Amino acid sequence: MSLARNIIQGDIRAIARAMTWIENEHEAKEQLIDEIFPDCGRATVWGITGPPGAGKSTLTDQLITRERRQGRKVGIIAVDPSSPFSGGAILGDRLRMQQHATDDGVFIRSMASRGHLGGVAGSTGDAVKVLDAAGFDTIIVETIGVGQTEIEVMGMADIVLLVLVPGLGDEIQALKAGVMEIGDLFVINKADRDDAGKIKAEVEYVLGLKYAENMAAKNPVLMVSALTGQGIDDLHHSLYSYLNLIRSSGTLEQRRRDRLAGELRTIAAAKIEALVHYHLDFEDRLDSWVEMLYSRKESPYGLMNGRIESLIKELTDK
Amino acid sequence: MAKKIRILIGKPGLDGHDRGAKYIARALKDAGYEVVYTGIRQSPEAIARTAVQEDVDFVGLSLLSGAHNELFPEVIRQLKQEKADDIIVFGGGVIPDDDIPGLTAAGIEAVFTPGTPIKDVIAFIEANRERVESK
Ligand SMILES: Nc1nc2c(ncn2[C@@H]2O[C@H](COP(=O)(O)OP(=O)(O)OP(=O)(O)O)[C@@H](O)[C@H]2O)c(=O)[nH]1
Ligand SMILES: [Mg+2]
Numbered sequence: 001m002s003l004a005r006n007i008i009q010g011d012i013r014a015i016a017r018a019m020t021w022i023e024n025e026h027e028a029k030e031q032l033i034d035e036i037f038p039d040c041g042r043a044t045v046w047g048i049t050g051p052p053g054a055g056k057s058t059l060t061d062q063l064i065t066r067e068r069r070q071g072r073k074v075g076i077i078a079v080d081p082s083s084p085f086s087g088g089a090i091l092g093d094r095l096r097m098q099q100h101a102t103d104d105g106v107f108i109r110s111m112a113s114r115g116h117l118g119g120v121a122g123s124t125g126d127a128v129k130v131l132d133a134a135g136f137d138t139i140i141v142e143t144i145g146v147g148q149t150e151i152e153v154m155g156m157a158d159i160v161l162l163v164l165v166p167g168l169g170d171e172i173q174a175l176k177a178g179v180m181e182i183g184d185l186f187v188i189n190k191a192d193r194d195d196a197g198k199i200k201a202e203v204e205y206v207l208g209l210k211y212a213e214n215m216a217a218k219n220p221v222l223m224v225s226a227l228t229g230q231g232i233d234d235l236h237h238s239l240y241s242y243l244n245l246i247r248s249s250g251t252l253e254q255r256r257r258d259r260l261a262g263e264l265r266t267i268a269a270a271k272i273e274a275l276v277h278y279h280l281d282f283e284d285r286l287d288s289w290v291e292m293l294y295s296r297k298e299s300p301y302g303l304m305n306g307r308i309e310s311l312i313k314e315l316t317d318k
Numbered sequence: 319m320a321k322k323i324r325i326l327i328g329k330p331g332l333d334g335h336d337r338g339a340k341y342i343a344r345a346l347k348d349a350g351y352e353v354v355y356t357g358i359r360q361s362p363e364a365i366a367r368t369a370v371q372e373d374v375d376f377v378g379l380s381l382l383s384g385a386h387n388e389l390f391p392e393v394i395r396q397l398k399q400e401k402a403d404d405i406i407v408f409g410g411g412v413i414p415d416d417d418i419p420g421l422t423a424a425g426i427e428a429v430f431t432p433g434t435p436i437k438d439v440i441a442f443i444e445a446n447r448e449r450v451e452s453k
Contacts, residue, residue: 013401016373024321087322088347094368095357101364107371112322112352 003028004035010134012107018130019109022123033126036133041256043075043132044243045139047157049119049182052145054163055189057096058226060142064100066236067138073105075131078142079120082112089113093142107131118152119143125156125263151182155262158252159243163187164203166195184219184242191223191231279311321451323443324374326354328365330393333383334358338411338432342378345436351443362389366396369405375450376443379426381411391424404453406446410434 003021006014021029046063048056060076067074078093091110100106109127116122120143131139143153154160162183186207188200203221211218220238224231246252277283292298327343329336336358343353354372356365369377377397379390390409397403409421410430418429428442 012370016371020324020373082352083347086348086350088350089352090343090347091352091354091372095355098356098360098364098368101356101368102361108368109371110354114322 002035004032004133007036007130007134008039015107015130015134016109019111019123019127022126022130023111023114023121029126033129036129039133040129041132043128043136043139044159045128045132045141045157046239047141047143047153047160048163049143049146049151049153049160050163050187050189051165054145054165055226056142056145056163057093059161059163059187059189059224059232060093060140061097061099062224062226062229062232063140063236063239064097064106066232068100068103068105072137073135074100074107075134075136075139076106076108076142077111077124077127077131077139078108079111079113079124079144081144082114084115087114107134107136113144119146120152120156128156154182155259158255159184159239159246161185161187161239163189164199165190166193166199184246185235185239186219186221187235188221188223189226192225192228196223276308276311279315280307322352323376323447323450324352324354324372325376325378325443326356326365326369326372326374327378327380328356328360328368328393329358329380330360330362330365330389331381331383331385332359333381335382336380338382339380342380342410342436342439346378346439346443349436349440349443362392362396365393366400366402369397370400370402374405376446377405377407378439379407379409379411381409381413384412386411386413387417387420390421390426394425406450408439408442410439 003014003018007018018032021032048060050056057078060078064074064076076097078091080089080091080093082089089112091112094108094110097108100108111121111124111127113121120141124141128139128141141153141157160183162185164186165188186203188196188203190196200221200223207218207221220242222231222235222238224235226232243252289298289303292303293300325346327339329339339355343355346353354368354374356368365377365379377393379393381389386409394407397405397407406427407425408428408430409426411432413421413429413431421429430439
């Protein structure tokens with residue numbers, strides 16, 4: 001039986017193996033994704049992002065529990081950074097979720113970023129598809145601990161939770177900028193600590209500026225303690241209210257269309273780059289081109305435009 | 319692209335000391351592997367299911383409490399039950415020499431006792447690279 005069919009039937013080993021294929025750019029990856037694609041689009045995808053150590057994994061663990069209580073199957077993709085030096089990684093997010101390790105309705109996969117910037121791995125989007133096709137109702141993507149520039153999860157998720165905590169010091173300035181742009185729900189975690197109220201006030205203040213004209217559209221800000229469970233039920237409830245809101249306003253549908261557009265852009269860019277590299281014989285000729293530039297016989301744009309023009313001519317003449 | 323080797327470091331049993339496990343996890347990361355670390359007090363079932371979901375090539379078990387003769391073979395049994403007995407299992411911790419043949423017979427492919435240099439563990443993994451790359 002094909003791997004795709006086994007995935008669609010929810011076979012755990014098939015799901016796990018498919019993710020490995022995707023991560024390693026297996027030669028059958030594209031066919032696999034195309035085979036499962038018709039079965040995708042049913043799951044709701046949540047992104048959980050925020051600075052390192054904010055409690056994203058602990059919060060994810062709590063939310064899994066709430067989802068399971070309501071009978072939903074949950075898939076989790078938790079991304080941690082790869083070492084730029086060794087290429088290795090310690091994938092420790094699932095440590096906080098291990099109480100769900102033996103639950104058939106929960107599938108947790110750790111991913112290393114493998115040099116991809118943006119807070120997720122380059123293969124995270126396709127891994128989400130595998131869980132979606134396998135019938136998981138809710139898919140949670142935990143990003144690496146990020147600042148406000150690594151926000152690729154926004155293009156991948158239906159709803160994004162930005163987790164903030166007290167005691168970030170100078171980072172709060174950057175995060176204030178982030179709050180303007182990232183996230184649907186703002187979660188102030190570690191509310192069991194004294195200074196959490198101050199962060200909430202700051203976030204509310206920034207949102208107040210952003211939505212001064214339209215306070216009804218202001219994003220929810222919730223105080224929780226992922227450690228004690230305080231406030232998590234309210235957060236879960238707000239999350240579903242927000243999902244309903246964006247569903248009825250058409251925002252959700254638009255996000256999903258945008259996501260597909262983004263995926264096509266990424267695929268097209270990668271394919272065209274590979275194609276041009278191949279036909280220009282780029283790697284082999286690079287040294288001689290560098291010589292031409294170094295001796296100032298050629299200029300960079302002139303050289304490349306010339307090569308690409310003759311390539312297009314060559315291809316269209318065929 | 320070369321396949322990235324993925325390794326689960328698991329701590330079955332009740333002892334709460336994970337310094338050794340964390341040390342090996344970090345050393346394997348520095349050697350270029352992707353290491354999934356699940357923390358202390360994991361049941362053999364949780365370790366096996368985690369290994370399957372993470373599609374790891376190796377499971378390294380770390381144990382100080384002395385229950386290795388029961389818990390290590392139980393992990394092997396659980397992996398078989400999950401149809402994942404192609405995953406290579408090794409163990410480490412305070413393990414008397416007399417226990418090693420029994421563990422080997424149960425399917426633990428290597429046992430590293432305290433003081434084993436990390437390069438021996440890496441050599442063991444590299445010696446099995448072809449095997450995991452061909453599956
Ligand atoms: N006091 C307190 N500590 C918490 C809370 N939530 C998480 N922590 C602790 O904060 C630390 C980091 O928690 P994680 O859940 O691993 O944080 P994370 O954001 O996933 O971390 P990275 O993935 O490494 O960026 C752990 O020691 C948690 O126990 C909370 O609500 N209150
Ligand atoms: Mg985490």
